[in-house]
Amino acid sequence: MKDFLTLGHAVRTDYRENLPVVNWIVNFHSDVEQLLLAKHPCWGYEQERRITSIDNANRYLQLRPDALTGIIFGCRTQKPQMDLIDRLLAERAALGAPAVKTYVVAQHPTKYRLVIRRR
Secondary structure, X not given: XXXXXXXXXXXXXXXXXXXXXXXXXXXXXXXXXXXXXXXXXXHHHHOOEEOOOOOOOOOXXXXXXXXXXXXXXXXXXXXXXXXXXHHHHXXXXXXXXXXOEEEEEEEOOOOOOEEEEEO
């Protein structure tokens, strides 16, 4: 792992059928964290990990430049958003940061499957 100080805080996503219930008075922080980590079991193949920090809204998470190696654009990502990310990656490269590979996801034409391909 290239940035353990940051990425070491990532925890496994909780794949579950039902959304957690948030009690806004009792156990608020733990309930919200459970909600932020919840995802439907159909996404379990992703084996996703997330970093949550409830009390740090509007703050940047520091990440070593070499820790970011790729970005996957989802099926519904619009061209303007991709263009913005491409510009930001070009600025990053101009500052000497390592290259980042980009990928795009498409629905498989005949199966319930997503296909990820390099841009």
